[in-house]
Amino acid sequence: MPHYFAPLAYLPTGWHSDVCIEVDPNGMIVATTANHSGENCQRLSGALVPGMPNLHSHAFQRAMAGLSEQRNHPHDSFWSWREQMYQVALTITPEQMYQIARYLYIELLEGGYTSVAEFHYLHHDPTGQPYAPVDEMVDAISRAATDAGIALTLLPTLYSYSDFASAPPSQMQRRFIQSTEQYLRQIERIKPLIAGRAQQRMGGCFHSLRACTAQQITQVLEELPNDWPIHLHISEQQQEVNRSLAVHGTTPLHWLSEHVELDARWCLIHATHLSEAERHYAACQQAVIGLCPSTEASLGDGIFNAVDYLAQGGRIGIGSDSHVCTDVSEELRWLEYTQRLTAQQRNCLASRAHPSTGERLLRATLQGGAQALAQPVGQINTGFRADWLMLDLDNPWLMQTPSTHLLDSWLFAHPKRAIKAVMVAGRWRVQSGEHDIKAQASQALTDALRSLRQALS
Ligand SMILES: [Zn+2]
Numbered sequence: 001m002p003h004y005f006a007p008l009a010y011l012p013t014g015w016h017s018d019v020c021i022e023v024d025p026n027g028m029i030v031a032t033t034a035n036h037s038g039e040n041c042q043r044l045s046g047a048l049v050p051g052m053p054n055l056h057s058h059a060f061q062r063a064m065a066g067l068s069e070q071r072n073h074p075h076d077s078f079w080s081w082r083e084q085m086y087q088v089a090l091t092i093t094p095e096q097m098y099q100i101a102r103y104l105y106i107e108l109l110e111g112g113y114t115s116v117a118e119f120h121y122l123h124h125d126p127t128g129q130p131y132a133p134v135d136e137m138v139d140a141i142s143r144a145a146t147d148a149g150i151a152l153t154l155l156p157t158l159y160s161y162s163d164f165a166s167a168p169p170s171q172m173q174r175r176f177i178q179s180t181e182q183y184l185r186q187i188e189r190i191k192p193l194i195a196g197r198a199q200q201r202m203g204g205c206f207h208s209l210r211a212c213t214a215q216q217i218t219q220v221l222e223e224l225p226n227d228w229p230i231h232l233h234i235s236e237q238q239q240e241v242n243r244s245l246a247v248h249g250t251t252p253l254h255w256l257s258e259h260v261e262l263d264a265r266w267c268l269i270h271a272t273h274l275s276e277a278e279r280h281y282a283a284c285q286q287a288v289i290g291l292c293p294s295t296e297a298s299l300g301d302g303i304f305n306a307v308d309y310l311a312q313g314g315r316i317g318i319g320s321d322s323h324v325c326t327d328v329s330e331e332l333r334w335l336e337y338t339q340r341l342t343a344q345q346r347n348c349l350a351s352r353a354h355p356s357t358g359e360r361l362l363r364a365t366l367q368g369g370a371q372a373l374a375q376p377v378g379q380i381n382t383g384f385r386a387d388w389l390m391l392d393l394d395n396p397w398l399m400q401t402p403s404t405h406l407l408d409s410w411l412f413a414h415p416k417r418a419i420k421a422v423m424v425a426g427r428w429r430v431q432s433g434e435h436d437i438k439a440q441a442s443q444a445l446t447d448a449l450r451s452l453r454q455a456l457s
Pocket of ligand 1: 056058119233269321
């Protein structure tokens with residue numbers, strides 16, 4: 001069994017020096033010992049930090065990042081962006097999905113994410129027929145994760161309607177649309193595929209309260225294993241809240257709570273426009289709020305009141321969603337900075353127990369992310385998987401920083417190439433700042449993007 005010796009490691013109780021970490025052949029941590037002599041250990045030359053779980057990804061949207069930044073409507077918004085996104089969703093093939101997802105997952109690993117929850121609703125071929133008996137899209141995403149070496153929580157997503165009150169879907173949504181029965185059959189079809197791949201598991205998912213009825217949600221919950229996480233987009237846009245008020249006479253989460261009791265399995269994605277009472281309810285039920293600050297900024301969604309939510313003991317995690325940003329430090333910085341710009345204050349998400357903003361953000365999102373992915377990650381600790389990042393202590397900006405400020409310096413002063421190496425399940429995937437198959441994946445991605453963009457033009 002390999003024993004790693006790190007001069008500095010961030011353990012559950014904070015920074016420790018001279019840490020020996022024993023990892024078993026399955027990539028699980030079996031022991032950590034601080035103040036170790038280093039004898040018979042592989043010596044590492046950086047500071048170890050747990051790898052970040054990414055709780056919200058739509059891998060195919062990476063293919064359009066940067067292509068929606070020109071004004072095509074008098075009032076560009078989430079809804080006009082969505083039209084463009086549908087064009088990509090209608091066109092992409094399983095092979096293109098594999099290449100785009102594999103390269104994206106390589107970028108996520110280099111950016112500090114070691115596991116990802118894929119919120120997947122491209123269930124059908126471009127004519128609207130299911131991929132069966134082999135689900136080629138699921139297989140493409142799963143292989144991409146295996147080949148890049150990132151852990152995966154696959155979330156097949158139920159998507160049946162185009163709006164509240166069971167409004168019929170549009171032609172543009174034909175690759176997403178399933179009945180409850182089709183969804184449950186798909187889950188049974190892909191279960192063995194995911195179960196056969198290391199560091200992969202599944203969860204349940206509802207696209208949104210626009211796309212599913214309460215009856216569908218309760219029926220699916222009865223069928224799914226009760227240790228699966230459950231994800232849902234909610235209250236991302238004010239228009240969605242207004243529609244809910246018009247149709248149901250109440251706000252989305254309040255309406256959901258009348259049909260389903262939320263618990264720690266739930267991950268509410270965005271939740272931007274929750275009311276104060278809804279935030280209180282979500283915090284009490286120990287649900288994770290899945291924040292994607294760079295995408296929420298990109299789409300003009302609004303700002304979640306994270307100060308209030310954390311003060312109530314609420315749980316949060318981060319996701320890169322549309323992948324306009326694939327870097328942990330940038331995502332966390334966006335999270336804190338949106339709160340500062342709103343409150344006109346500094347260090348908004350720090351607390352009395354954790355006065356370092358970087359440390360508080362990291363601890364909260366590691367814990368919330370691990371809960372949302374239902375994977376044994378988020379800590380360098382016995383019983384957790386050996387998923388970690390090695391910060392480069394040869395970087396002069398970090399070398400001269402005391403450990404009390406190291407996380408803040410990494411996350412807020414953003415030294416270039418601060419992450420020197422990344423391990424997932426006991427295997428190094430990034431070394432010297434670069435993923436081991438990046439060059440090969442880059443050529444294949446170029447070919448895939450060329451064919452996708454030709455098909456789109
Ligand atoms: Zn999303």
